[in-house]
Amino acid sequence: MRTAQQTDRLGQDLRDYAEECIRTELDAGWSFRFDRARRRVGACEYRSQTISVSRYALPIASPEELRQTVLHEVAHAQAGREAGHGRAWVRAARRLGYTGGRTSALDMAAVYAPWVGTCPAGHVHYRYRRPTRPTSCGVCSGVFNPRRLIRWSRREPEMPRVA
Ligand SMILES: [Zn+2]
Ligand SMILES: [Zn+2]
Known part of the structure; x- marks a missing residue:
């Protein structure tokens, strides 16, 4: 930063x-x-x-x-x-002169979301709120798959002081 x-x-x-x-x-x-x-x-x-x-x-x-x-x-x-x-x-x-896509490439969640989850294959996911039910990895499987559960942990994102 x-x-x-x-x-x-x-x-x-x-x-x-x-x-x-x-x-x-x-x-x-x-x-x-x-x-x-x-x-x-x-x-x-x-x-x-x-x-x-x-x-x-x-x-x-x-x-x-x-x-x-x-x-x-x-x-x-x-x-x-x-x-x-x-x-x-x-x-x-x-x-x-815009060269990007429909969504920003800048991933705010990767920096600021307090919840970080990882699936068994290592895909990383971010949430701003505590996940309330078991979630499986959407990258690994398009439908809910109990063998692809995401394990969540809470972090304290470093928040810059903004004016
Ligand atoms: Zn837009
Ligand atoms: Zn995955």
């Missing part, structure tokens, strides 16, 4: 980038902010016309991953709520 100072600098740079992107690509009325989500990196909020990025992504993402997140969300704003990750969104995203 980055130091607090590096994270601050990265956050400032990202805000500059996002605000410039919003100014040139979206109608007046859209704005950028940071949020405190721990499960996803970026969001596009249509009601408030806000593009946001989690402060918790700053210590763990590369500058390019963060810029790509902004492009992903600006494409949502351009394509409209109904588009989802459909064709209109894909077209907007490509035009903006």
